[in-house]
Amino acid sequence: MGIAPYIIVSSILFVCGIVVMIARKNIIGILLGIELILNAAALNFVSFTKFSNSNLDGQVFALFIILVAAAEAAVGLAIVIRFFQIRESIHIDSATQLQS
């Protein structure tokens, strides 16, 4: 099995993530799209590190991608909860000014 099926799956994940980020008006929904896109990138790294060169740098990079995604989800959800305490809404159109 070549690299092509992996690339196609990762392309589908990426396009789905972009569509989720554009179509949703919910801040948590947009975070779901970001997780999908990060997974597509990590899948690309791992498949290229198997089929293109066989040192493990791509897998290490995918590990760092997972780590940064976890940190991003923690900080992003903290911001969402704080925003909900202030505005009573998680609609993206309510977030139009920096200072409450």
Place this chain on the structure above:
Amino acid sequence: MLLTTIFCLSAFLAVAGALLVTFSKNLIHACVYLLFCLVGVAGLYLTLNAEFLAATQLVVYVGGVVVLLLFAMMLTGGSSLNKVMSRFGLESTPLMGNWRTYLMGGVAAALLIAVLGNVLRNLSMGSSTVTEKSISSVEQIGVKLLTDHILAFEISSVLLLGALVGAAIISRPFRSSESEN
């Protein structure tokens, strides 16, 4: 044969999960479908000889990030608020999007598919010429992390500490700082 079976199952899980995340009308359901998608990606890692990465994906994403997302949804009311009024009294787009936002998403998806199809047009569908190495990759990843990538490893630990402390500070209760000071 076993590899192909695992690949087909995982690819189906990943793609179906991603599509259901895109078109689901309920945020909680979308989060559960994201869980299926992440399990599928972990299975794809298994077929790529990346067992450590598959385990990390399961532990960090499925055990951590998805549970965190579900908690945040429940703390912010989940998908119960459908009618949203803007500050000017106009009814704004519903939270999960309507046909206009999906139209814009479809336009973006068409553009992306055109670009990706153009890039990937001469992708070889044939079998790979890579020789299979049956060495366990966990040990090699550990050695690589602590020798070649030691600086990134340490910086990432500082990043995680900062992210956790920052998340705790950002999301603390609203009134506490004013009453204490």
